[in-house]
Amino acid sequence: MSQHTAIDPQTRIGHVHLKVADLDRALAFYRDVLGFEVTQLYGREAAFLSAGGYHHHIGLNTWESKGGSPPPPGSTGLFHVAILYPTRAALADAVRRVRAAGIAIDGASDHGVSEAVYLRDPDGNGVELYRDRPEAEWPRAMDGSLAMTTQRLDLDALAASE
Missing domain, CATH: 3.10.180.10 (2,3-Dihydroxybiphenyl 1,2-Dioxygenase, domain 1)
Structure with a gap:
């Protein structure tokens, strides 16, 4: 039987990385509506966004999802x-x-x-x-x-x- 030890209380979630179907559409939401700043673009396939100058809080990519649809109801995921x-x-x-x-x-x-x-x-x-x-x-x-x-x-x- 393993012994449970608590995670360090200073641990934080550093970022979330989302698969998106359309990078421009996702940027219009996260950058233009919510106000996150783009810290880096990877061509037309990925972008990294931040609040306050951190390297990135949100990653967006189309590597496996370009033109894709959201997961259907009843499926696992975020x-x-x-x-x-x-x-x-x-x-x-x-x-x-x-x-x-x-x-x-x-x-x-x-x-x-x-x-x-x-x-x-x-x-x-x-x-x-x-x-x-x-x-x-x-x-x-x-x-x-x-x-x-x-x-x-x-x-x-x-x-x-x-």
Whole structure:
């Protein structure tokens, strides 16, 4: 029997790399709508994007998927990629950009620990745009354990945030 050891608490997910059908269409979403910066292009087949100058947070490629279709319902794969915004105002800005681009929003939830907006990129990949509340504001049960909830998030109120 193997012994379980916890992962180092400083470990982070560095990036996500997505297969896309059309690189230009994917760039129009991640760069032009969400505002990520292109750090490198690999010809017409791949692009790497970043927030804040990191080498890349998102990779996009058509190496195995050019012209392809999204996975059918009931198949395995990525559920969603979650993009963490530093403030409610930054999340509100993202929501305003998404709405202005005419992109459908699938849902919006207040989880107590975070506020999250769910949508799909042009290739059908799930995207969560969210912000964490400060830990001191997280809901707790009587015993002090985390008590996450799922309530409807008022998108109009969020979008009006400065």
